[in-house]
Amino acid sequence: MSTLTIAQRQTLLQPLLNAGWALVANRDAIQKKYVFGDFNEAFGFMTRVALKADKMDHHPEWFNVYNRVEVTLSTHDCNGLSEKDVTLATFCDTAGSKAT
Numbered sequence: 001m002s003t004l005t006i007a008q009r010q011t012l013l014q015p016l017l018n019a020g021w022a023l024v025a026n027r028d029a030i031q032k033k034y035v036f037g038d039f040n041e042a043f044g045f046m047t048r049v050a051l052k053a054d055k056m057d058h059h060p061e062w063f064n065v066y067n068r069v070e071v072t073l074s075t076h077d078c079n080g081l082s083e084k085d086v087t088l089a090t091f092c093d094t095a096g097s098k099a100t
């Protein structure tokens, strides 16, 4: 697994940035903050993402308090953003569609 090429960053990353993901300062990673109606919705989101992550063998770095979930994605094996991060970020946005 290698990090995204310059071209891939334009074609694959840009749509995620347009959808609310942000580049993390001083790190080749992306982050998105989700706000749900309550903890139940937030944890349901985390459950769906966790099952997908384990199936992909590609796991998020995340923080949850009550109805908020902050997801950070990067690929440790290549120390940067890879296509796996794009896949998981896209899944997060589908699984997190109830977020405000």
Ligand SMILES: C[C@H](O)[C@H](O)[C@H]1CNC2=NC(N)=NC(=O)C2=N1
Pocket (backbone or CB within 6 Å): 057, 058, 059, 060, 074, 075, 076, 077, 078
């Ligand atoms: C041994 C296991 O396959 C690896 O450690 C996997 C697990 N999950 C992972 N998750 C992420 N985000 N990056 C990785 O490089 C990674 N590697």
